[in-house]
Amino acid sequence: MANGKIPVTVISGFLGAGKTTLVNQLLTHNATERIGVVVNEFGEVGIDGQLIVAEQEALIEINNGCVCCTVRADLVASVKQMLDLAGHRLDRLIVETSGLADPAPVLQTFLADPDLRTRVELESVVTVLDAVHVSDQLSDEIVREQIAFADTLILNKTALVNPQTLAEVSRQVRQLNQTAQIIATNHSHVAVDALLGTKRFSLPNLLMIEPDILEDEGHDHEHDTSISSCSVVTSGALDPDRFNRWINQLVNDQGQRLMRMKGLLNFTSEARRFHFHSVHMLLEAMPGRRWEDHEARDNRFVFIGRDLDSEQLRQGFLDCLHAA
Known part of the structure; x- marks a missing residue:
């Protein structure tokens, strides 16, 4: 970027939507940039990190918690570690959140930490949706938040639903987010230049959804304890x-x-x-x-x-x- 900051793409989406597949698509089909990846998993054992095709020194895993709450400090530390170890060779950063992560605290982390603000800049927030299950998942507050905070929505697994269902799903999603770009696809196959390289994140838009996002308190949330x-x-x-x-x-x-x-x-x-x-x-x-x-x-x-x-x-x- 012209200001010398490393652009950050946050990829969210509920459990099983296709986030890791999307990350691999972006890494595999990106021919010009070196991308660092921070991946967060809810479970204590990491699987996704072993499936991501990033070079080992450009990959950090955070397990056993969500970057939106219990391991937020780990997210800051991991991003800083990535920048310190390989920052001078990185062109951009991708953060893949847990499927149970609320995006607001994750975005707040990048906006509120003074050191990170001087080194990285949020470029876009991408949310991957499972076209088969998203209608049933909309009762979950986390899913609604993931949709609302996105500037790009990837409607994945569309081949598994009929056209009528797809149209209804698109309508439901659009009710929650009227401005985001919606890309319908299968196997999370999206062109690299459709997601990377264009600044879509807008702080004014974010403040309309979450007016106190820049304040340091009030964004931790509790997961469904079941x-x-x-x-x-x-x-x-x-x-x-x-x-x-x-x-x-x-x-x-x-x-x-x-x-x-x-x-x-x-x-x-x-x-x-x-x-x-x-x-x-x-x-x-x-x-x-x-x-x-x-x-x-x-x-x-x-x-x-x-x-x-x-x-x-x-x-x-x-x-x-x-x-x-």
């Missing part, structure tokens, strides 16, 4: 048939409570890592890169949902390990 996460990290190989039976039975029994599941999986007789994602009843598993020879083939799995029985979920996963 929402929690639990995780499993274990060595060993999973039996694919056993895992498929268990996961399908699990979503059949608890799909409405299990808001989000994601994992990196090591299956028997498989040279590649497998990426697993689910949003409520929708499941997706796909092969990733090959395991490196020196790499520990650990399984990492995270559950996020309401009123979870953590021990039952962990044991169910462990029961899928291949018997030696």
